[in-house]
Amino acid sequence: MARTDGGDDTSVYVTRGLVEMLLERAAETEPAQENLVLDSTPASDFEADLGVEPSTTVLSHVYFPMAGRAVSDVFGVDLGTPAGRGRARFLSHPQGPAELTRRDDLAGVVLLAVPPWETLLAFDRRGRSLNLTVVDAEPPAESVPE
Known part of the structure; x- marks a missing residue:
């Protein structure tokens, strides 16, 4: 995402794999709109040197809306996104415009x-x-604790 080290850089960093997956998903779901929660990994956690400050976050993961859907539908609580995560969002506008609208779900x-x-x-x-x-x-491989 944006730099967290206090710099003036207004860049958002994202892995190529995530970009490709998001664009494919948008194309597959057209004409429906896509609305997904994204998550990031600190640059310091990557094995490769990304050429950015270690505290810079890089968008690298997606949370699909299917997880926790029943609870969300009834109580409005999103259990598909871990607490404190997902400060970014992916949206698709199959009919345009190429800008945010008042109807979009927003994030940082x-x-x-x-x-x-x-x-x-x-x-x-x-x-x-x-x-x-x-x-x-x-991004670094993640595993679920046993």
Whole structure:
């Protein structure tokens, strides 16, 4: 996401794998809109040197809305996203526009895709455009404790 070290950089960092997955998903679900919660990994957790401050967060994961859906539908509580996570969101606008609208679910950072599903745009919650930097790195493997 945006830098957390106090710099003026308005760049959002995202892994190439996540970008590809999000664009594919938007194309597959068209004409329906997509709305997914994204999560990040600190640059210091990657094996590769990303060329950014270690505290810089890199969008690397997605939480699918199916997890915890029954509880969310009844009580409005999203159990599919761990507490304190998901401060970014991915949206698709199959009919446009290539900007945030009043009807969009917002987050600190919003990645937006519009047809022909070839690139993502990044915005802050106020709809201001942010630079999007794609990094060629895989996030660290995660495992579930036994």
